[in-house]
Structure formats: C-alpha cells, structure tokens
Amino acid sequence: MEVPPEFLLSQLRKDRVGLTLAAAWNRMFPSPLLSLGVAVANCLIGVGANLGDRSEAIGRACERLREHKGVTSLRVSQYYTTKPIGGPEDQAEFLNAAFYVETSLSPQALLQQLQQIEQVAGRQRAERWEARHLDLDLLLYDDAVIEQEQLVIPHPRMVFRRFVLEPAAEIAGEMTHPTTQRTITDLWQRLDTLASxxxxxxxxxxxxxxxxxxxxxxxxxxxxxxxxxxxxxxxxxxxxxxxxxxxxxxxxxxxxxxxxxxxxxxxxxxxxxxxxxxxxxxxxxxxxxxxxxxxxxxxxxxxxxxxxxxxxxxxxxxxxxxxxxxxxxxxxxxxxxxxxxxxxxxxxxxxxx
CATH class of the missing domain: 3.40.50.300 (P-loop containing nucleotide triphosphate hydrolases)
Incomplete structure (x- = not known):
C-alpha cells in the first residue's frame, strides 16, 4: 500500500477535515443545489494508473474533478500498489485508489467527464486491459442499475476485485451495491473470509x-x-x-x-x-x-x-x-x-x- 506524496497527502488531509466540517455545515444550512431542487448523487469511482508518474496522474485527476461545478464534494482513499490483472504481459504495477464523489451530474455526464480527464492524462484505448496513464471507472451511482452500450452500473467486475474494493471500503464502506444488497465493506471482507x-x-x-x-x-x-x-x-x-x-x-x-x-x-x-x-x-x-x-x-x-x-x-x-x-x-x-x-x-x- 502506498500513500500519496507529501504535498498531496497534506492536501487530502485538509480536504477530509474540510469535508467533515462541511457535512456538519450542510446539515444546518443545506446546499444551494438542494434548495434549488437539484438532486445530488453519491458516487464511487475506481482509479488506477501504471504508466508515467502514477501518483501525479491520480492527483491531477482528483483536482480536475474537484474543480468541476457539478461536483460538490470529493474524498480520496490512500493509494495501493497492485499487480496488473488480465491484458498484455510484462505490465508495470498499478497504483490504485478510489474517489467518493457527491455530484449533480447525471451518470452519463459524469462518465463523459471522467473520460475527458483520462484523455488529458494521455489515456489511449487500443487493447483491452492494456497499460494506461489513467483509468477512471464509474463503479456506483447511488443505487442506480444501468445497462447501456457505453455505461454499465454497477461496474460488472467490482464485486470480486480486491484492488477495487479495498480502497473503496476505506472511504465508502457503507455504500450498498444495488444488485447484491451488500455493502462495499461486506464485499471486501468476503474475499478474506470465504474460500476462493x-x-x-x-x-x-x-x-x-x-x-x-x-x-x-x-x-x-x-x-x-x-x-x-x-x-x-x-x-x-x-x-x-x-x-x-x-x-x-x-x-x-x-x-x-x-x-x-x-x-x-x-x-x-x-x-x-x-x-x-x-x-x-x-x-x-x-x-x-x-x-x-x-x-x-x-x-x-x-x-x-x-x-x-x-x-x-x-x-x-x-x-x-x-x-x-x-x-x-x-x-x-x-x-x-x-x-x-x-x-x-x-x-x-x-x-x-
């Protein structure tokens, strides 16, 4: 497991404190978005990179997402070093994390924003499960179940991938997977308590x-x-x-x-x-x-x-x-x-x- 660089770690810690205070503030003084009748969804995003400066790519993705006017808050997990699964051989290790996001964006608009951030980071899609500068997967969007050609929620492989569930459980353990009706923490712990x-x-x-x-x-x-x-x-x-x-x-x-x-x-x-x-x-x-x-x-x-x-x-x-x-x-x-x-x-x- 790897934590972000010092400058990013300090920023994340400030953000987490700020988010805690913001949550208390919002309970007393609801968000203008809510007062205007704008729905805010709780979303979970899986993050990974195994090319270039992986930590910097994840940090910049966090910044760009946080700056979007449709994102009201964002939490970031620690970083985890994991081996690549599937795809071409001899890939470098991944750095994985998770983002917990509150947003007024629709699932499709959020996916589009994530793909734009990937492209800015140098993501190319030539081969399945290939090495990448940045990978942002929309895992959960509230309790939505969506099956479209370009968007499937919940993410179809998140339920058995440790490199997805471990960082996700750190920041969003109580979120519920809508088809299994299990929390993220429960899904993660099953990997340790059940036989493979x-x-x-x-x-x-x-x-x-x-x-x-x-x-x-x-x-x-x-x-x-x-x-x-x-x-x-x-x-x-x-x-x-x-x-x-x-x-x-x-x-x-x-x-x-x-x-x-x-x-x-x-x-x-x-x-x-x-x-x-x-x-x-x-x-x-x-x-x-x-x-x-x-x-x-x-x-x-x-x-x-x-x-x-x-x-x-x-x-x-x-x-x-x-x-x-x-x-x-x-x-x-x-x-x-x-x-x-x-x-x-x-x-x-x-x-x-």
Missing part, C-alpha cells in the same frame, strides 16, 4: 467444460467437475424422481465441501452452481415434486459452501433473480464469444489470488 471458490452456473456442455479446463490449466486453479455418473447427458438432475434429485444435489454439495477441508491455497472452480438444481427442477418434475425438492434444498441451504463469485453463461432473468435473492456477486459472460469468456474467467481467478 468460483461457481460456474450451467457449464455442463462439452464446449464450456473444455473452456474451463483450459482456464484452470492456465491459471493453476483447481477444477471441480461433476462426475459423469451424476449428469451424463444433461445439465438437469438425472431423474424427475425426488429421491434421485436429492441424491444428485447431495453429491454436488459433498464435492464442493472438499474446498473447506483442503489445505491448498488456490482458487477453485466448479462446473455448476448449487442453485442450478433448484432452477432446473420445474423443467423435469411435477409441481408437487418441485415443492418437496425446494423444501429439501432449503434445509441444506444454510450449510451449503458459498461461492465468492458465480459466473453465468446464460444470464436469463430466472438465474439473475435467483442470484439477487441469494445476494451473490455474479459475472455475466458473453454466450457466443469463447475467447472473451476465457479472458474474463482467467482474470477473475487472478483477481482472487
């Missing part, structure tokens, strides 16, 4: 298992593969019979429980999420059997090993709703681009190490 286990939902096809085997070999992760006897041809339980379905679930639970008893310090992958069986049940069982299976599933739910991340190939509404109910962080893949998916899963594994 990634569940891959609905990955029984030969093509998807081949991809996961390749990624496991590349990254050194341990791959937990459902035995063929459990699921010879289908992603669903092998029988609509209740006893067989429960046996199928119990065998998968036992497979995942190996993670908790292992002394190996590594990332684990499974070609299933335990919730898959619950989602698949209505496709092969009668209504009465589904209800009984759901009861059996919930009896076991408390003791089920919890993944730190669920990776989803087919992001159907039923799967996403189930993940949201379980408050589980998820990463949605592209169902048609295997190279993209391979990069995403490999980068997620590296981020957990």
């Amino acid at each position: 286990y990634i569940a891959i939902s609905d990955a029984a096809s030969a093509e998807r298992q081949s991809l996961l085997r390749d990624v496991a070999t590349q990254t050194g992760a341990q791959f937990l593969l459902t035995p063929a006897s459990l699921n010879p041809k289908s992603r669903d339980p092998p029988s609509p019979d209740l006893a067989s379905a429960i046996e199928f679930l119990d065998q998968r639970i036992q497979l995942v429980e190996r993670i908790g008893t292992s002394q190996e310090d590594r990332v684990w992958l499974s070609d299933f999420w335990l919730g898959d069986a619950l989602l698949a049940a209505p496709r092969s069982m009668s209504i009465k059997t589904v209800a009984d299976f759901e009861d059996a599933w919930r009896e076991r739910e408390v003791d089920m090993p919890e993944p730190v991340l669920v990776v989803v190939f087919d992001a159907t509404k039923s799967v996403l709703d189930a993940l949201q109910r379980a408050r589980l962080p998820a990463l949605k893949l592209n169902s048609v681009d295997s190279d993209w998916n391979r990069q995403e899963v490999a980068a997620a594994i590296e981020a957990l190490k």
Whole structure:
C-alpha cells in the first residue's frame, strides 16, 4: 500500500477535515443545489494508473474533478500498489485508489467527464486491459442499475476485485451495491473470509467444460467437475424422481465441501452452481415434486459452501433473480464469444489470488 506524496497527502488531509466540517455545515444550512431542487448523487469511482508518474496522474485527476461545478464534494482513499490483472504481459504495477464523489451530474455526464480527464492524462484505448496513464471507472451511482452500450452500473467486475474494493471500503464502506444488497465493506471482507471458490452456473456442455479446463490449466486453479455418473447427458438432475434429485444435489454439495477441508491455497472452480438444481427442477418434475425438492434444498441451504463469485453463461432473468435473492456477486459472460469468456474467467481467478 502506498500513500500519496507529501504535498498531496497534506492536501487530502485538509480536504477530509474540510469535508467533515462541511457535512456538519450542510446539515444546518443545506446546499444551494438542494434548495434549488437539484438532486445530488453519491458516487464511487475506481482509479488506477501504471504508466508515467502514477501518483501525479491520480492527483491531477482528483483536482480536475474537484474543480468541476457539478461536483460538490470529493474524498480520496490512500493509494495501493497492485499487480496488473488480465491484458498484455510484462505490465508495470498499478497504483490504485478510489474517489467518493457527491455530484449533480447525471451518470452519463459524469462518465463523459471522467473520460475527458483520462484523455488529458494521455489515456489511449487500443487493447483491452492494456497499460494506461489513467483509468477512471464509474463503479456506483447511488443505487442506480444501468445497462447501456457505453455505461454499465454497477461496474460488472467490482464485486470480486480486491484492488477495487479495498480502497473503496476505506472511504465508502457503507455504500450498498444495488444488485447484491451488500455493502462495499461486506464485499471486501468476503474475499478474506470465504474460500476462493468460483461457481460456474450451467457449464455442463462439452464446449464450456473444455473452456474451463483450459482456464484452470492456465491459471493453476483447481477444477471441480461433476462426475459423469451424476449428469451424463444433461445439465438437469438425472431423474424427475425426488429421491434421485436429492441424491444428485447431495453429491454436488459433498464435492464442493472438499474446498473447506483442503489445505491448498488456490482458487477453485466448479462446473455448476448449487442453485442450478433448484432452477432446473420445474423443467423435469411435477409441481408437487418441485415443492418437496425446494423444501429439501432449503434445509441444506444454510450449510451449503458459498461461492465468492458465480459466473453465468446464460444470464436469463430466472438465474439473475435467483442470484439477487441469494445476494451473490455474479459475472455475466458473453454466450457466443469463447475467447472473451476465457479472458474474463482467467482474470477473475487472478483477481482472487
């Protein structure tokens, strides 16, 4: 972990004191923006740089953002030195931080401002996850959930990246991630308290298992593969019979429980999420059997090993709703681009190490 240079650190300390006093002042005398009916959003921004004078680039970004008339306050975390994740090899280490911003700018306008600051710093976009002079990611904008071509909020990879969550927890630990309904501090602490286990939902096809085997070999992760006897041809339980379905679930639970008893310090992958069986049940069982299976599933739910991340190939509404109910962080893949998916899963594994 690295702190800013002395001149910047002293300025940040002044700012933090000033922000504390300003918060008290604003409670007594509301901001003119609020009195004019202008909405002020609480936003979280991830910051990184691994080219040039990294500390200076982050400091200047802070100054430029603070000077914008649409920004009413800004807090800055300490700086953290981290290894690059994904992208070209032989990159220099990153300096990462987080900004907590109160702003009257819309999400799109704030994104545009961040991109302008990146360009002034020399940011170029030639290759995915390449080295950069400055990277500013809009992570959260109040509790907004936005999925547009140029803007996705919450940031889709923030939930499992330590280099994002650690500085963010320092200055905005109580902010809530809107789809998992977990605080930033909770998401960060899960990385330390849970085993580094990634569940891959609905990955029984030969093509998807081949991809996961390749990624496991590349990254050194341990791959937990459902035995063929459990699921010879289908992603669903092998029988609509209740006893067989429960046996199928119990065998998968036992497979995942190996993670908790292992002394190996590594990332684990499974070609299933335990919730898959619950989602698949209505496709092969009668209504009465589904209800009984759901009861059996919930009896076991408390003791089920919890993944730190669920990776989803087919992001159907039923799967996403189930993940949201379980408050589980998820990463949605592209169902048609295997190279993209391979990069995403490999980068997620590296981020957990």
